[in-house]
Amino acid sequence: MQWFACYLTTGKHMGFYVSFGTVLLLLAITAPTALAFGFAAAGAARSAIAPLRWIGKTYIAIVRGVPDIAFFLFFVIALDQAFEWMRHKVKCADWDQPIRQGNDFVVCAAAKLPLGNSPQWMHETYGFFLAVLTFSIVFGAFAGNVLFGAMRAVPHAQLETAAAYGMSRRQVFWRILVPQMWVFALPGLSNLWMVLIKATPLLFLLGVEDIVYWARELGGAKTPRFTDYPHDDWRMWYFLALLIFYLAFTRVSEVVLTRLMTRLTHGQATTGGEAQRKAAT
């Protein structure tokens, strides 16, 4: 008992506990950002302006088509290099060496992101920010597709009626389309949310130490030479803890999403909304 109390409070385990917070924080930031990306993409994809429409549709099609893991391995480094390249062009205009030297990507010291001599937490925060951005871009494309479908599911007659009452395109979009589309989008979005929860182990590919990394690291068999707390292969128990965490989290999400669905259905011209109306009378 004493042994376990000490074992579970080592610095390594603290890292494990903190990583739960990292994952939750990532989800809390990524979900709204991805939704914003998706909303913009869906809006662009049904825009009346052709170039905007092409951009929206291309973004949705390309990102959905590329395998996640390839995207994560390639994209984070590409994104990082793109930022540094831009800073390099601005800050070190008189730099005369090539940026690509063989396999190497070399920018001037002032353009490094974060600066080479900044403390480790800055590097970690930056890595986390890149992770959020990458997740948002990937999941934004899926959300965009869901929202695009949801926008088309809103009865067209309603939009025409609104136009007939003299509303502008913008007014029709914001006052008629957007409030009504959520009920059609929610099932698809809730699926995405569940997938996003389970996609967080990809974080370690981005250098962010997440719960799966720590579970693997802590659970692996430890010999007395390298630790004060030797044990056998305990990965099963650590992953069991993760399983419970993920299941609990999924359950909570389901409850919240069901409530949200009930609220959104209220007063809608759908079978769900109709059922609510009948039950109330």
Place this chain on the structure above:
Amino acid sequence: MKSLILGTAALALSASVAFAASHSVVRLGTEGAYPPYNFINDAGEVDGFERVLGDELCKRAELTCEWVTNDWDSIIPNLVSGNYDAIIAGMSITPEREEVVAFTQNYTPPSPSSYVGATADVDIDNGVIAAQTGTIQAAHIANTGATLLEFPNPDEIVAAVVSGEADAGLADKDFLIPAVEESGGAMVFVGEDIPLGGGIGMAFRQSDPELREKFDAAIQSMKDDGTLNKMIAEYLGEDSPAF
């Protein structure tokens, strides 16, 4: 003439200032999952042979160093992309890797790799052999008649051998010695040791020769005064080959 000299001096000065600025902190990338070379200790910090070695090298080269852990799979891409300045992660010097990165001289002699199995009579020529992805051992198995079973980190090789998922595993002997000793007979060495690779070295970007030379000189000084051999004996075991 005078202005030329001044100009050259100014250029040299600005170059050295730029160098100092870009390397005021040298970031050392490691895997943190390869005892005794590098691992995460109970306090959650990088520890092991390479931690001690790296800190000593930085002291000798008069550099401030910082440790960073990175997944083995993406350890080279992140180096060439500039996310850290050096790899010190039990990485053997091989011609394939030298095409992408620049190595210092080796800081361990070419060390043997060994097979481990549940019993001494497993078939290492035709069986299923576990190794870590992207290592010289994995490349070696691919060239034999055996079936290669790849794992992202070395702990899982040991787990796969113990559980019977793989007939045998192939890894650096220095990594396997403690694992076999502590397994309580669940795992034994199989067959002869095989020498692979050209020893372990630190890897740098090819565009960064100044920094590589500093570490190269520091490694040379540790070889010359015998501290490296002492360190190898202390952390990798008395039987591990020394210089």
